[in-house]
Amino acid sequence: MADATYTRPFSERYSHWILLSPALLILFVAAFGPLFIVLIYSFLTAGDYGGVVWSFSTDAWFNVFAERDMFDDTLGFADAHLAIFWRSFRLAAVTTVVALIFGFPTAYFIATRPPKQRNLWMLLIMVPFWTNLLIRTFAIMELIRNEGVVNSLLMAMGVINEPIQMLYTDFAIMIGMLYVYLPLMVLPIYASLERFDFALVEAAYDLYANRLRVLWRVILPVTKPGIIAGSILVMIPALGAYVTPRVLGGGKRMMLGNLIELQFGQGRNWPLGAALAIVLLIIVTASMIYYVRAAGKEGAGHG
Amino acid sequence: MIEIDGVSKVFGSGVQAFTALDNVSVTIRENEFFTLLGPSGCGKTTLLRTIAGFNAPTNGAVRLDGQDLVSLPPYKRPVNTVFQNYALFPHMTVAENIGFGLEMLNRPKAEISSTVDQMLDLVQMTAMAGRRTSEISGGQQQRVALARALAPRPKVLLLDEPLSALDYKLRKGMQVELKRLQNETGITFVFVTHDQEEALSMSDRIAVMNHAQILQVGSPHEIYEHPSERFVAEFIGETNFLIGTVTQADETQGSVALDAGGNIVARLPQGEGGMGQVTVAVRPEQATFCAPDSGEATVSGTVSNVVYLGTDTHFHLTLDDGNPFALRLQNTPDNSVQQKVGDRIGIAIAPGVAQVLKD
Incomplete structure (x- = not known):
């Protein structure tokens, strides 16, 4: 039962995570990062000249499926x-x-x-x-x-x-x-x-x-x-x-x-x-x- | 009955043309276990594929019970093949593989499932019916391939070196099994192999092929004991070749004066009882020892090597004229080998045992 008492050194225990880190970093920053930003932006308010205003809003999601009539303000399907x-x-x-x-x-x-x-x-x-x-x-x-x-x-x-x-x-x-x-x-x-x-x-x-x-x-x-x-x-x-x-x-x-x-x-x-x-x-x-x-x-x- | 009538097959054209079959004719009888035996590249597989319909012959006819086969595509011939590497469908289960042929023949579902059950039982694979073909062993794949080819009850089953991928023990077992299946089903088997032992142990008749031609057709006994040509004698079993001159001949036998000294009475090849210089084939077990230079001895020589092989002992001899000669004696519990290396011995060959070859 030597395994129970033997403690592997730090470098050995974490070496595979250290070796994986560049790939993981790129994966998180380049793949999930932008996706996360897109998700957040979809819940913000549109700025007047593009961009976003940092206030929470579900208007964007509402507008994906529905639209308000320009003239009489009635709600319709988009x-x-x-x-x-x-x-x-x-x-x-x-x-x-x-x-x-x-x-x-x-x-x-x-x-x-x-x-x-x-x-x-x-x-x-x-x-x-x-x-x-x-x-x-x-x-x-x-x-x-x-x-x-x-x-x-x-x-x-x-x-x-x-x-x-x-x-x-x-x-x-x-x-x-x-x-x-x-x-x-x-x-x-x-x-x-x-x-x-x-x-x-x-x-x-x-x-x-x-x-x-x-x-x-x-x-x-x-x-x-x-x-x-x-x-x-x-x-x-x-x-x-x-x-x-x-x-x-x-x-x-x-x-x-x-x-x-x-x-x-x-x-x-x-x-x-x-x-x-x-x-x-x-x-x-x-x-x-x-x-x-x-x-x-x-x-x-x-x- | 399969009639192969003057079949030739040439692959390619011009300089690259390769003749795989050269005017081959043979008749395979009903319910026969017929083996095409020869070294690789001799055309045996090409002949099999011609019967199956994967090759169209360049010349000649193939008939099954009098009906022309050449004009039929493979899927309309009442002939099935067991492929060398089995070619089982990987996306189907064992049972689905076996039922495939019947399904393609649009047989009713009930008939398919009862035949599949029967076939699974015949090859002892019932327990594996639901498995994928990748999940079973090589020997089991072999059985499935057999069952798949037998299920549609073909008139002829073609087997293309089906045992070559199995290990020695499995191969021995399958040889017995194949023979049993052939007896039980009564289907004509055409079997291709390069293994002479396999051919001898299973076949009713063997056709020995070399260089795109059939050299000899006969029962295993005929092929082994009375080879017609040097190639046949050499390819099947071990053979000693003695050169001599025919001095006297009747219908079947002739007396040959051997160059190594002595006379031998040997069988003459059919139809060609020619005089002049001939080659005589003697199997190692057809000769026995006797006193050297005695009246009994056909030829004499010295022992150059003795190999004990359990059931028998193998002697390598050097004849007086310097040529080698192999002799095999069966061991019995009470005898012990007396001949030693360097001993001078006589070799006796009984009259009518050795075979004069066609030249």
Whole structure:
């Protein structure tokens, strides 16, 4: 029972905390710190020219969901905010689903190339990432605007007589986000497909499963962790997207990111902006928890 | 009955072309335990995969009970495979794995669950039905892979070196088990292995393969006692090769004057009772000791090494012409080994035991 009487020296007892402290410090200061400030600001009063006045108020939270009519002072539902919440969620969800539909076959294609070719294909997927986000978004604009490449081509071919309005629609925002976030879907799915044992495909073929059933019953369930990871990586930034809806949505079709920016800028209502930011955080967290639970239910216990 | 008729398989093209099967023909009988035996790269797995449908043959036909298989995709062939590394579905339980084939055949639920129970019982895995495949041992995974392939009651079960990942003891046990399963189910087994001992102990018939071709097909006894070619004799068991000239021959046997001195009466290969210089194969246990240079002795030599191996003793001899010769004697409780290193001894080989090889 030597342990009972032996007291370890101070340095040994606390050394792992001392070694961890830089990382912990950064984590608390950089991650929880700003979040805490945002939370506090959401309960303060808006200053007249931006900023906050240090007096407690729940006005910001009230204004997230309700609004007072400008003329007769009656209380109404903040349906403008709700419309933006709904649009953000819907666009992010559609972007995730479409990214999965395009991303999975892309990842599958790359994972089934000879090993030497795979890195080249992955490089091609990554190259757009090296260009500035704004530039890429303007490039999409150039493609889909009324006088843009797509409309000009279709008109030249005689398919349409007048340009299709694509820019400044939800579709434009979706296409923009899809283009920007697709690599985030491809990467984790590729990682799980690369580890996938293709002998399982042969085994399923051998056991009377046709191609569709092999995909549905074997490949998709086994690579589900990659699909979940990819969906999360696309969904989270899509919910808070700012540049893409600003450029391709033309300022009228706002998403949550733009609404929050508006409160801190022209709106001069920092507490409302802070409250909206927390609402975004809650939407993201809730949808991720729901998604992971729902997706994990079937294949629980592995991955 | 599986007919493999002039099947060739060439991978790649041009300079990189590799012939994995070269005009292979063989017929596998109903309810037979048929083994494809050969070193790695001999084409045995390619032949198996051609029957399963994972490879399309470059030339030739594969028929099952007269029906062409080549035009059918793997999921339409009444043939199931036990894969080398089992390829069990990691996202399913043991029972779900076994039921997968029946489910894909759209069998009713009640039938699936009763067949799965039956299969679990057959491979003694009932207690593990709800486990994930990652939670069971290698030997148990092996049984699940077997049960999964047997559950849809295929006409033919293909086994691709299924025992190679198991340790020696488990492998021995599974050999007995496989043979039992084959007897109980009455399904034709096509078994691929590079392990000659495994092939000899389980098979009804063996096809020995090398360099994309089948060299000899026969019962384990025929393959071992009467190898047709040097490769077969060398690959299965231990063999002494004696060079000589056929001096006299009838339908089945011939007299060979050995270069090492002496005469031997040996079996001639079928169809090719050729004269001239030949190689005679003698198994170490087919020879016995006798007095040197006596009338009994076929050849004579000296003992260069003696190895005691428990059940038998292994002698390494040097013949008078300088070539080595291996001889094995079974030990009995009362005998003790009299021959010592350096002794001059005679080697007697009974007439009609040794085999003349095709050259």
